[in-house]
Every structure is written in structure tokens, then in C-alpha cells.
Amino acid sequence: MALDVEKLAIPGVLLIRPKKFGDARGYFSETYNLRAYQEAGIGCTFVQDNQSLSAQKGTIRGLHFQTPPEPQAKLVRVLRGAIFDVAVDLRQGSPTYGKWCGATLTGEAGEQLFVPRGFAHGFCTLVPDTEVAYKVDGFYAPGCDAGLRFDDPDIGVAWPLDGVAALVSDKDAKAPFLRDFQSPFTYEATA
Template sequence: MQFKDTKINGVKIISPVRRGDHRGYFSEVFKDNWFCENVADVRFVQDNESLSIEPGTVRGLHFQLDPFAQGKLVRCISGALWDVAVDLRRESPTYGKWFGCELSAENGTQLWLPAGMAHGFMTIAPGTIIFYKVTAPYSAENDRGLRWDDPEIGIEWPNTASPILSEKDEKQPLLRDLPTYFHVAV
């Protein structure tokens, strides 16, 4: 496996190596020791998966508050999506900035988002399945969100002509209306 830093401190792109032949390929997509030594020394407690049937489906931007703030290791196992992290750590030099990349079943790329990030994605292929490991269990009481198309953040989504959103995601607040939830560790 290989990793690459992004413009947001702590957010990393992970590229598992695929070894293939005429039958297909084999790939180690997660190794605990390697991950702890090279990316983040964390413990994953839950795996999540969601299917989005139509291209243009937007899920997010979501995050959870402490003590259930989640680090996420995200990958696409069917189809393709544009995956986004937004830094919500108030003292961070990249506070309010975003990073996005394409995750697909074809490219096998993964994205690591430490706690303190809002996470969201837009599907760019039908029948897209996203799979992600998290460092804290889901907590409805600590679940929060951020508006996916906040002009102040300026995320460059692949297609905003007619996004498909949940009622919850249509009503999320703007960044400027969020209280300070996360701080950069000193």
C-alpha cells in the first residue's frame, strides 16, 4: 500500500497495490499495523456501507461530535463517487477548506479523514456502493451536518444540475452558522 498527503493536514489518499492477471486481481485493502504506522494510530469499531442507485446522489456533509467524533477510511466497492472532506478544526490553517477525489471500484483508491472533518460524496455512476470503516459508533444524538453546497466553502462537485438529496441534507446549516465543535490538538 502507498499513501499520499493532501492539502488538509491528516487527510490522506491511500492506494492499495493490485496484483492481477487474466483472471482479475488480488489486493490487500487494509492492514492494521501498516495503517497505524503510516496513516493514523486508531482503532476501527464499525464498518458502514451504503448504496446510491442514481448518479448525482449527494450524501453529506456529515460529522459527529465528541465523544463520538469519527475518523473514516472510505472506499468505493461498486460504481464511482466524488468524495469530499471539509476541515472543521477551528484553529487549523485549513479550517473551512475542502479536499475531494474520485473513488471508484476501478481505481481502488481510499480516503482517510481524521475526526474533525465533515464528510460527503456525490455519486457519478449508477449503483454506487461506498464502504467505510469508522473509529466511533454512530450516535444519533451527536450527528451533525453542514450544507453540501455552501458557497463560502466552494466545493467543486462534478454535477450540480439536479442533485438527489435527503430532506435532512437539504436543510443543513452553512459553515458560518456552525458553533466551534473541533479544535486542533496542541
């Protein structure tokens, strides 16, 4: 399985385009292969799959992460619909600390976003009835579950709401701002 991998603006965040093979019946795509992902530089062993359905356009889920000792990397894809997917660097000492990068993922094209440990993750649905699935390399740990405000002006995510009001959970609306967050993640420069 050869992967089309694009490095985004923050090192470590990757946009992946698995190949699709189509004919009159539809298509086939290998959405994950441990060996191919390791060759692409993703050394995680994923241990849990999660899935969500967002009924309304403009639903924002995030910005979520797990803190040590149970951090998680994520491999996100859309099963149906479309999202604008975002990763925010939370690694102290990183030249991109507090910065975000993002990409549009669609069920039709099958793109995936790899979000490393030490990043917050969130997405905004671009169409109704969007289903998102993602793999994580650490089990859910309620005591390590954390988040930041989706509308934090210091992060400044440009959510593509196109005039639609954001629909967020109470938990996400009450999440702390980056300026009030003491990050437990540290940046390790790679050669």
C-alpha cells in the same frame, strides 16, 4: 503490505492506493491491514463498517460528521462505481478551517480516502449504482450526528455534477450553513 499514500491539500487527509495483484482470474487486494495503516500514520482502531448504495448519478451524501464526545474518523472506499469524495476541516484555529479537499475514488482502482476526526465528509456519485463502504473509529451516536449544507457557498465544494441535478436527502438539504455552526473541534498543530 506497503501502501501508496498521498497527502492531500489539508494535512491529515490522505489518499491511499492499496496494491492490486491481478491475473486471468481477476485480482486480489488487501484493503486493510492495521499494522500497515499504523505505519502510514493512521493510528485509528476502526470499530464499525458502513455501506451505502446510490442508484443515481449525482447523488450527494453529506456533509456529515459526529461531534464530541463521539467523533469519528473514516476510511472510505468504493466497492462499485465512482465518487468524488470530500473532507472539510472543522477544527477551530486550523489554518484550513472551512476549507475542503477531495479526490475521485473508484471501485476499479480501489483508492481510499482517510478523513480524520474534526472533519465533515461527503461524496457525489459519478455513475449510477455506486456502492461505498467505509470504516469508522467510533460507533454511531445519534445524539452526536451532525452535518453541514452540501452547497454551502462559504465552503464552496466544486461538486462534479456535469449538468445533472444533485439528489440529496431532506436531512442534508436542511443542514445548517458553516456560518451558523459553532464547531466543537479544535486544531492541534503537529510538529
